[in-house]
Amino acid sequence: ELGEHRHYMHKEIFEQPQAVIDTLEGRITQDQVLVSSFGPKAEQIFKTVEQIHIIACGTSYHAGMVTKYWMEDIIGLPCQVEVASEFRYRNPVILDNTLFVMISQSGETADTLAALHQINHYRKVHDLDGITSLSICNVAESSLTRDADMTYLTHAGPEIGVASTKSFTTQLVVLALLLTSLGKVQKRLSKERESMIAGGLQKLPNLIRMALEHEEEIRDISQLFADKQHALFLGRGTMFPIALEGALKLKEISYIHAEAYPAGELKHGPLALIDETMPVIAIAPLDDLLEKLKSNLQEVKARGGQMIVFEDERSDISSETSFKVVKATTNVGRITAPITYNILLQLLCYHVALIKGTDVDQPRNLAKSVTVE
Ligand code: F6R
Numbered sequence: 001e002l003g004e005h006r007h008y009m010h011k012e013i014f015e016q017p018q019a020v021i022d023t024l025e026g027r028i029t030q031d032q033v034l035v036s037s038f039g040p041k042a043e044q045i046f047k048t049v050e051q052i053h054i055i056a057c058g059t060s061y062h063a064g065m066v067t068k069y070w071m072e073d074i075i076g077l078p079c080q081v082e083v084a085s086e087f088r089y090r091n092p093v094i095l096d097n098t099l100f101v102m103i104s105q106s107g108e109t110a111d112t113l114a115a116l117h118q119i120n121h122y123r124k125v126h127d128l129d130g131i132t133s134l135s136i137c138n139v140a141e142s143s144l145t146r147d148a149d150m151t152y153l154t155h156a157g158p159e160i161g162v163a164s165t166k167s168f169t170t171q172l173v174v175l176a177l178l179l180t181s182l183g184k185v186q187k188r189l190s191k192e193r194e195s196m197i198a199g200g201l202q203k204l205p206n207l208i209r210m211a212l213e214h215e216e217e218i219r220d221i222s223q224l225f226a227d228k229q230h231a232l233f234l235g236r237g238t239m240f241p242i243a244l245e246g247a248l249k250l251k252e253i254s255y256i257h258a259e260a261y262p263a264g265e266l267k268h269g270p271l272a273l274i275d276e277t278m279p280v281i282a283i284a285p286l287d288d289l290l291e292k293l294k295s296n297l298q299e300v301k302a303r304g305g306q307m308i309v310f311e312d313e314r315s316d317i318s319s320e321t322s323f324k325v326v327k328a329t330t331n332v333g334r335i336t337a338p339i340t341y342n343i344l345l346q347l348l349c350y351h352v353a354l355i356k357g358t359d360v361d362q363p364r365n366l367a368k369s370v371t372v373e
Pocket of ligand 1 (some may be wrong): 106370
């Protein structure tokens with residue numbers, strides 16, 4: 001079943017172009033997103049939505065964090081994101097016309113499911129019919145799909161490795177479809193913009209293939225981590241949640257302590273950690289925030305930190321510094337960039353885990369489906 005792959009995680013990383021194709025199938029045309037793919041009730045519900053509240057755990061939570069940036073920036077809809085275990089134990093104030101989006105690969109995560117039940121209860125008790133829910137899951141007929149008003153499946157196929165890879169990627173694809181559908185129904189998105197997003201999603205399998213071609217280069221870089229116990233990931237904008245996701249993956253499968261920070265927070269504490277032994281991984285696409293990020297990287301360099309930079313082919317961070325650079329990718333847009341750069345981090349974490357000799361598919365103390373809190 002593993003074929004040429006040593007681990008399921010590796011196999012699943014390489015299945016991502018196909019997983020994206022399968023997830024888009026029948027849901028998108030050349031230049032449009034099909035709102036009806038969200039089900040018969042969707043159009044009516046989407047019309048009345050005034051804010052989005054995303055609830056999830058772990059990697060699925062990171063997909064939600066990326067979405068917050070997209071929602072507010074691209075269609076101007078207020079969006080908050082919260083981990084399920086926090087949401088369920090506070091007394092949230094929920095406004096009418098809130099769309100709750102529950103994200104879960106397994107559809108069985110105890111906290112996420114309990115949060116959904118709480119939302120359904122709140123709606124009843126407060127008589128707020130405008131509160132609605134959408135579950136984004138990879139497993140059909142899972143508990144989370146049964147109890148939500150709408151369900152949307154990621155067609156990632158079975159994910160065996162405990163670390164989530166292709167399910168994260170396909171969650172982001174579905175969230176981009178959601179964003180576009182909401183924007184369309186509420187007339188917050190021009191036809192041109194919709195067509196650009198649809199085009200970008202269609203290019204995505206190829207962009208992922210191109211990212212996967214960097215495997216050897218990334219494997220060489222992973223040697224740097226052979227004797228490391230700590231690492232720091234930096235990003236700005238949507239690359240901040242991608243940095244968080246990289247740090248989570250590194251912790252999970254290589255047992256290296258990793259943290260992620262929005263690069264602008266560096267001076268507010270973590271800069272104290274930087275010395276010649278600290279690897280710092282920066283995610284640096286060519287976007288509006290690149291100049292800001294570069295000055296953060298200069299601060300790291302001045303303290304001797306070991307930099308690994310994932311940058312655009314057209315960028316020049318490498319010419320200014322002695323950092324290790326992966327000339328990652330080019331022609332990525334607002335939606336495709338976080339998805340594409342994350343692929344590079346998956347490869348890095350996987351190869352670091354190989355060097356560390358850990359059980360990549362079954363990391364200690366973790367379960368694929370967290371059905372107890
Ligand atoms: C990380 C990972 C976990 C899950 C989390 C939520 O690689 O796999 O953090 O993302 O346990 O699981 P689901 O998405 O099934 O609700």
